[in-house]
Structure formats: C-alpha cells, structure tokens
Amino acid sequence: MAFENLTERLQQAMSKLRKKGKITEADVTEMMREIRLALLEADVNLKVVKEFVKNVRQRAVGTEVLDSLSPAQQIVKIVDEELTKTLGSETATLNKSPKIPTVIMMVGLQGAGKTTFAGKLANHLMKTEKARPLMIAGDVYRPAAIDQLKVLGQQLNVPVFDMGTDVSPVEIVRQGMALAREKKNDYVLIDTAGRLHIDEKLMDELKQIKEIAQPNEILLVVDAMTGQDAVTVADSFNQQLGITGVVITKLDGDTRGGAALSIRQVTGAPIKFTGTGEKLTDLEVFHPDRMASRILGMGDMLTLIEKAQQDYDEKKAEELAKKMKENTFDFNDFIEQMDQVMGMGPLEDLLKMIPGMNQVPGIENVKVDPKQIAHQKAMVMSMTPAERENPDLLNPSRRRRIAAGSGNSVVEVNRMIKQFKEARKMMQQMTKGQMPAGMDQMFGSGIKGKMGKMAMNRMMKKQKKKKKRK
Structure with a gap:
C-alpha cells in the first residue's frame, strides 16, 4: 500500500521524542531533519517539503510546546495538523449545477485510469445519490476505451453514448450533451482521450470539448505510480484547462505516495477521490484529515x-x-x-x-x-x-x-x-x-x-x- 515506508519513517522520527522527558530545540531540529528526508524519499515535491518543515518547526519550538507537560504529544499533534493542511484541510465535494445535468469531464495522460474512474464515479453517484448518469465515450484514438466504457456501462446498467472512432470527439460530446438533456440525466461523465505526454493537439481538443460541454468539474486523473511526474502533469493541465479537482488512482500499489502530498500545494486544486483497487467499488472520497491520520499510523475508523x-x-x-x-x-x-x-x-x-x-x-x-x-x-x-x-x-x-x-x-x-x-x-x-x-x-x-x-x-x-x- 502507498505511504507504508513514509509512515514507518515518520513514526521512527517522532518516537525518539517519547524517550525524553524534556525536549529541546535541538531535539526538534533532529526530528525535522529526519522528517524532511522521509518526505523527500517518498517523492514529495521539494518546495512542498520545505514549506511543511518550516511550518512544523516554527510551531514546535514555541515555549508553549517545549515547556508543556507533554511536549512530544503536542509535536505529534502539530505534525498531524500541518499534514492535514498540506493535503487540503477540508474535504472537497463535487461542484454541482443548479439545473441538470451536472457535467464532469475526466482528463489526464494515457493509462492514468480515466475510463475505469468514470465507471467507479458512476457507481458512486448511483449509490450515494441515486443518480441517473450518462457516460460519453470521447476517446476515439484508443478503440479499446470505447469498448471498456460500454462494458462498464453494462455492468452498472448505465447508458453509454458513443459514435464510434470515425467521428470527432467534439461532435460526440455535442450530441451526447443533447441526448442527456433530452433524457434528463442528472450527471454527464465525459471520458476524454489521453496521450503518453502532453501535446498541443490534445490540449486544443480538450479546450473545444470544455467550451461545448461547459463542465462543472474538470477532474484530472493521475496515476500515483508516476511520482513527481504527476505533479508536473497536474501543473500543466491546470494552467491550460483550469482543473477543478484531482483524482489519484492506483494508491493501493507499491507507490511512495509523494504525488498526493504535493499536488494540492502545487496546483491549488483539491484531491476529490482516490482509487484503491480494480473493482468498481474501490473508490474513496478523499478526506485530508483521515489521510493524515493514516500516514501517521493513527488509523482511520471513520472510513x-x-x-x-x-x-x-x-x-x-x-x-x-x-x-x-x-x-x-x-x-x-x-x-x-x-x-x-x-x-x-x-x-x-x-x-x-x-x-x-x-x-x-x-x-x-x-x-x-x-x-x-x-x-x-x-x-x-x-x-x-x-x-x-x-x-x-x-x-x-x-x-x-x-x-x-x-x-x-x-x-x-x-x-x-x-x-x-x-x-x-x-x-x-x-x-x-x-x-x-x-x-x-x-x-x-x-x-x-x-x-x-x-x-x-x-x-x-x-x-x-x-x-x-x-
């Protein structure tokens, strides 16, 4: 699972404090050095690491902490609060349209898991809101993407709109939106094409789709396995499209988890969901406070x-x-x-x-x-x-x-x-x-x-x- 190595390193760094009755500024400095190394090894963005370490240190060396009856516990609390802040502080909900349909557009590089996420999100919305979503197959460059979305639609009993691979994605979205309004679907989930890397043609196409669909959400789907590259990709998509949220997939894999700790700070866009497995039910709403507790090894009873x-x-x-x-x-x-x-x-x-x-x-x-x-x-x-x-x-x-x-x-x-x-x-x-x-x-x-x-x-x-x- 993601974060396991980071969790172990952070716990080791903080556990040294519990052996000391009195904690000095030098002890805090040593702990922060180890935390900094742990975050860097987890592939967290350098700028984010510097900011996090600075904030924790400033709060931890205050007299009200070091002179308290339980300074070690106070410092753990500070680390927990700052980690939650780095991850986004508040749980971010989906932006909804005042009138139906609410349009959600999935973007990201090829292989990030956009199509699978579309199915998971449709399943999530039906379970939590009894929604009637329509999925639009807008990835015409990878024929398997259309077939995959249709299979997911059949499993969930959710309609999938497609026009094959010979029609422009822009036209597919235009007609798909018209159908959703006619059928009064309350959500439209648009699966778009990806590339192995960001290029001008891809961005132009996505901008046209954005103009036609006027999405309430542009969710960037990133693969946690890509590490620091995920942050670079997120920053680029954000600058050109203005993403409203991030979805991190494959968080159950053997990944260092640094992307999750970096993306919010770098882009300002909140993480809204995480993918934790292959099944359609393996989708979690992202709660910064709960994730911080997990990373620090404090469990997550609410989830x-x-x-x-x-x-x-x-x-x-x-x-x-x-x-x-x-x-x-x-x-x-x-x-x-x-x-x-x-x-x-x-x-x-x-x-x-x-x-x-x-x-x-x-x-x-x-x-x-x-x-x-x-x-x-x-x-x-x-x-x-x-x-x-x-x-x-x-x-x-x-x-x-x-x-x-x-x-x-x-x-x-x-x-x-x-x-x-x-x-x-x-x-x-x-x-x-x-x-x-x-x-x-x-x-x-x-x-x-x-x-x-x-x-x-x-x-x-x-x-x-x-x-x-x-």
Missing part, C-alpha cells in the same frame, strides 16, 4: 465505519448490534459477517485503519489467505443448524465430526471456535461502550499508543452521542 455502512441497511445493523450486546451472535451471523468483511477489501488493509493496530508486532506482514477463510466457512457449513445457532453444543465428539466433514483437523476446528468466542466477547464489550480487554496492550504506552487511544476514544464518544440523538 472503516463508512465502508461497513455501504453494505448494510440500518435495520440489519440494529439487529446485529442487538445480538452483539445480548451475546447471541451465532455462527450464521459469523458467516454473514465474514462475507461482508471480505467484500470491503483485503483484511490486512482494513486492520490498519483501526487506531493502534500499527503497534501490534508483525502487523505489516499480515496477509489473509482467502483459502483460510474458505476453510473456516467449510467448518461452519459442516455444523448442524442447531450447532450454528448454539455454539455451546459443540462438545469434543461434535468437533471431531465437524473436522472430518470439513477436511480440517480437530486442532483447527478448536482454534476457529476459540477465535469466534473471543471475537463475540470483544464485540459485546464494544457495544456497551467499553474498551475491550487487552486493547491497552495493543495500543502501547508511547506517543503513537496515546494517539491511537485518543482516536479510538473519539470514535466511541461519537457513537454514544449518535445513540443519544436517536
């Missing part, structure tokens, strides 16, 4: 909760919460939850969103094998309906039968049942607003541990307030 809510209706969630509280959560629920969690993405990525999980030794090496999940499901499916509903029935002879029926050993069946019971106990504690037993050890005692506890406590307080409002 984790939102991911879960996407697949749950309120009634179902309430039923599950009641079962957890009353300790009646059974193996049928366990299987359902397993399927839901696996649908949210790789479990190892979800774990890292939990505050303090970065403190668990070896968490960076955790990889969940889908085969292991299949084995556990096989064990549950080998149980009788009564056993699934009442795990207390599982005596040794029943466990031997389940092991034989699922092709697993008795040891593996015992381990799975033990994990189930521990998980059920933890869920019961959390529904009562308690910190689960052992969580303190997981968070640790240093700066990062305290920040993790703070993040978890904030989340639990929000949940309590939400219940009171209801």
Whole structure:
C-alpha cells in the first residue's frame, strides 16, 4: 500500500521524542531533519517539503510546546495538523449545477485510469445519490476505451453514448450533451482521450470539448505510480484547462505516495477521490484529515465505519448490534459477517485503519489467505443448524465430526471456535461502550499508543452521542 515506508519513517522520527522527558530545540531540529528526508524519499515535491518543515518547526519550538507537560504529544499533534493542511484541510465535494445535468469531464495522460474512474464515479453517484448518469465515450484514438466504457456501462446498467472512432470527439460530446438533456440525466461523465505526454493537439481538443460541454468539474486523473511526474502533469493541465479537482488512482500499489502530498500545494486544486483497487467499488472520497491520520499510523475508523455502512441497511445493523450486546451472535451471523468483511477489501488493509493496530508486532506482514477463510466457512457449513445457532453444543465428539466433514483437523476446528468466542466477547464489550480487554496492550504506552487511544476514544464518544440523538 502507498505511504507504508513514509509512515514507518515518520513514526521512527517522532518516537525518539517519547524517550525524553524534556525536549529541546535541538531535539526538534533532529526530528525535522529526519522528517524532511522521509518526505523527500517518498517523492514529495521539494518546495512542498520545505514549506511543511518550516511550518512544523516554527510551531514546535514555541515555549508553549517545549515547556508543556507533554511536549512530544503536542509535536505529534502539530505534525498531524500541518499534514492535514498540506493535503487540503477540508474535504472537497463535487461542484454541482443548479439545473441538470451536472457535467464532469475526466482528463489526464494515457493509462492514468480515466475510463475505469468514470465507471467507479458512476457507481458512486448511483449509490450515494441515486443518480441517473450518462457516460460519453470521447476517446476515439484508443478503440479499446470505447469498448471498456460500454462494458462498464453494462455492468452498472448505465447508458453509454458513443459514435464510434470515425467521428470527432467534439461532435460526440455535442450530441451526447443533447441526448442527456433530452433524457434528463442528472450527471454527464465525459471520458476524454489521453496521450503518453502532453501535446498541443490534445490540449486544443480538450479546450473545444470544455467550451461545448461547459463542465462543472474538470477532474484530472493521475496515476500515483508516476511520482513527481504527476505533479508536473497536474501543473500543466491546470494552467491550460483550469482543473477543478484531482483524482489519484492506483494508491493501493507499491507507490511512495509523494504525488498526493504535493499536488494540492502545487496546483491549488483539491484531491476529490482516490482509487484503491480494480473493482468498481474501490473508490474513496478523499478526506485530508483521515489521510493524515493514516500516514501517521493513527488509523482511520471513520472510513472503516463508512465502508461497513455501504453494505448494510440500518435495520440489519440494529439487529446485529442487538445480538452483539445480548451475546447471541451465532455462527450464521459469523458467516454473514465474514462475507461482508471480505467484500470491503483485503483484511490486512482494513486492520490498519483501526487506531493502534500499527503497534501490534508483525502487523505489516499480515496477509489473509482467502483459502483460510474458505476453510473456516467449510467448518461452519459442516455444523448442524442447531450447532450454528448454539455454539455451546459443540462438545469434543461434535468437533471431531465437524473436522472430518470439513477436511480440517480437530486442532483447527478448536482454534476457529476459540477465535469466534473471543471475537463475540470483544464485540459485546464494544457495544456497551467499553474498551475491550487487552486493547491497552495493543495500543502501547508511547506517543503513537496515546494517539491511537485518543482516536479510538473519539470514535466511541461519537457513537454514544449518535445513540443519544436517536
């Protein structure tokens, strides 16, 4: 995943402060030197690095920080706030037209992921707003782009307007816009052509499309893997077209993440979405504060909760919460939850969103094998309906039968049942607003541990307030 190396380096730089009761200006200088190197290694723009380091240092060497009771925590807070500021401070929403349709134009270099993003955005708008989008295939230079958009349209049941590859993209957009107005589509998503590099012909074409479509949004799609080149590309597109927002794709890849930290500062255009995988659901609204927390290893519970809510209706969630509280959560629920969690993405990525999980030794090496999940499901499916509903029935002879029926050993069946019971106990504690037993050890005692506890406590307080409002 992106930022992993940066996260590790930043944590190392700040962890040295926790060993000191009193922090001097020299300590801050040493920490800022290491942070500067970490940012440069992550391919962050030099100008952005200088500005960030200057701002953190100015705030960190103040007497109210160095003379405070917990200077190390204060400095971590400052780094978090400045990182959020660098990423854009506020979450940027889509610009909408007062009358339909709202027009969104995707631009960027070839291979950045514009066509895939068009499909992801259409899916996102339908889920969050029950929108009726129309996608326009404006990339006539790469025939596969039109076919790809049509396939995405079929998967989503979204209409795609195209006129083949022999018609000018400008004319395709003109007629596509007329169709959208006729059919009263509330969104028009225009997929445009890209090049391997920026050239005059490409820009002229995009300017003509902009003039005809009068887009509310011009979203620049950039590949996080391109590093510093992404910043140069963003700056060029911004100067010639006036982009309104940025989409960073392939943030799940083995990238240093520097582009995300640089683009906002260089162009002034906010990052609005990030692509985190190949599936149509792998799209996240970009929240600067949450991304800063992730980079600093403080987790991201809000995004984790939102991911879960996407697949749950309120009634179902309430039923599950009641079962957890009353300790009646059974193996049928366990299987359902397993399927839901696996649908949210790789479990190892979800774990890292939990505050303090970065403190668990070896968490960076955790990889969940889908085969292991299949084995556990096989064990549950080998149980009788009564056993699934009442795990207390599982005596040794029943466990031997389940092991034989699922092709697993008795040891593996015992381990799975033990994990189930521990998980059920933890869920019961959390529904009562308690910190689960052992969580303190997981968070640790240093700066990062305290920040993790703070993040978890904030989340639990929000949940309590939400219940009171209801």
